[in-house]
Amino acid sequence: MSWEPVYRLVKKIPRGRVITYGEVAKALRTPGGARAVGYAMAATPPGRGIPWHRVLGAGGRIRLREPYAAKQRRLLETEGVVVGRVIDMKIYGWSFRRPQVKKAAKRKRRKTR
């Protein structure tokens, strides 16, 4: 897989919400490629408006090494995300729109969260 799809998805993450590498990989239909996704984030060129800080490890854990970890934490808190030992995915976790086929879904927007 190329990084493009990864960047495209990450850019869709709303401010104040987060997601995990595994979820991204799964959204790209590449389960197990979570590691690759992380690599993609590391290769994310600045200035592309890619909210890399909204991507965390499983369980809302920051998998970065200092001093980057602190930086990511700060960025998240700036967006209103409460960062404790880990980030509560139950609250801030976000999901990409699943391959929602056309119709069916329009009836009554089932909340996506």
Added chain:
DNA sequence: CATCTGACGACCG
């Protein structure tokens, strides 16, 4: 083409 490496994840003891 063979290996190693890394912002990962699920399991097992």
Added chain:
DNA sequence: GCGGTCGCCAGAT
């Protein structure tokens, strides 16, 4: 609940 292993994928050597 914590730490060590093994399995994954894409890039770099």
